[in-house]
Amino acid sequence: MDPKSNCRRILAAVRAIPAGQVAGYGEVARRAGLPGRARLVARLLAGNEDPRLPWHRVLRSDGRIAFPAGSPSWQEQVDRLRAEGVEVRNGRVRVAGPRGALDAELWGPGRR
């Protein structure tokens, strides 16, 4: 599989996350047709320069923000999520379910 194609598909999957909703790195990878390649997703986001890309909607599978708590990037992600109406408590999006639940579904503002 051509790496460039993978890159495009992953970025497309990220762009496909609706405002106000979030998805896990692994989830994004699966939607891009690359199961098990969450790290690749993380790598792409880390190197991304496109300001239109909604990178802040991508979280770890447990609902926590991937950056070290309190870091500038962490803060920015929290702010961006809240600006879209996503509830964030202690760097974590509300998650009621087993570990990895984020990877099983997508949360929207209406859900508990």
Added chain:
DNA sequence: TGCGTGACCCAGG
């Protein structure tokens, strides 16, 4: 050519 290093994930303990 190896080896360490990540915006990761998962099953277990």
Added chain:
DNA sequence: ACCTGGGCCACGC
């Protein structure tokens, strides 16, 4: 909630 160990793999040195 935290730690371990195994998977994953592009990159840099």
